[in-house]
């Protein structure tokens with residue numbers, strides 16, 4: 001199976017890693033998932049939800065943990081978000097599945113946590129819209145990131161090919177994104193597909 005889109009919420013997506021919450025993991029053999037509690041939904045996480053998350057994390061169609069993370073503009077107070085996020089970090093390490101991260105205004109905290117926990121699993125920040133300087137900062141900290149329709153062109157231009165990850169998130173225009181990035185990078189869409197499939201499989205240890 002190919003994986004081109006590293007982060008989508010579209011349950012019907014193919015060639016994609018579909019992000020779902022623990023209680024909505026579909027029983028579909030031919031789809032691949034990441035499972036997590038979104039930072040926006042951290043206001044009151046019950047013990048049952050943590051247990052459901054751990055049960056889902058074991059599922060063989062679940063290849064990654066998330067999306068999870070920190071959002072300083074939405075969701076529960078930051079100390080609660082941090083507690084929920086650290087539970088995801090622990091699951092990621094325990095079950096050897098990489099982490100898909102949502103972050104808003106919390107990049108320094110994510111970098112701090114990565115240094116603190118020294119995870120063996122790779123981490124990927126989804127929905128990256130930062131400047132070229134931030135690309136260099138993330139790469140030097142071994143933090144992966146995926147880009148979407150809102151990522152600036154000057155950023156897309158300088159990402160090393162082996163660090164390129166694309167996502168549709170909650171849009172449905174992945175093919176347009178493939179087309180746009182292939183033009184910006186001067187490669188064919190077939191070449192870009194092959195690069196993405198390789199990068200995603202390396203990230204997911206497939």
Ligand SMILES: [Zn+2]
Pocket residue numbers: 007009019067126169170
């Ligand atoms: Zn998302």
